[in-house]
């Protein structure tokens with residue numbers, strides 16, 4: 271395979287650097303907490319759709335560097351190598367390197383400026399298996415059992431980031447809301 275960066279690396283990543291949306295792939299203690307929170311949500315009649323759990327560090331690497339190179343945030347030769355990935359960011363020519371990086375970033379469907387002004391992170395609670403992305407839907411008001419406490423009345427709101435009673439119940443199970451990222455919950459709220 272051509273080692274130079276380009277869209278063909280998506281095929282490689284889809285075999286060797288896959289993300290998971292399985293709860294079973296989470297780190298053991300966060301998995302138990304997540305399962306307990308999901309169980310009370312489902313018991314109360316909510317529909318939960320998990321879209322991401324553990325993220326591959328290799329995939330995070332393959333998201334981070336092409337974004338930076340494509341947008342001129344670093345020189346192609348400055349991209350750190352990663353064990354187990356033989357990608358070549360530096361094509362020996364800055365314009366070609368940036369074109370290869372941009373092609374890969376587009377092929378992954380990464381959010382580009384102005385939609386996103388930050389490179390995809392190299393570190394994330396998803397990589398450690400301590401974060402989950404999910405949508406939670408219900409109608410009206412549900413009674414949610416807080417861990418070791420009284421039930422909480424949680425009313426539907428389309429803005430999950432502002433639904434503090436829901437966050438409170440999640441926190442009782444050790445599943446904390448990141449209030450700037452709608453689907454994201456984690457062991458420490460980041």
Ligand SMILES: [Zn+2]
Nearest residue numbers: 401402403454
């Ligand atoms: Zn997330």
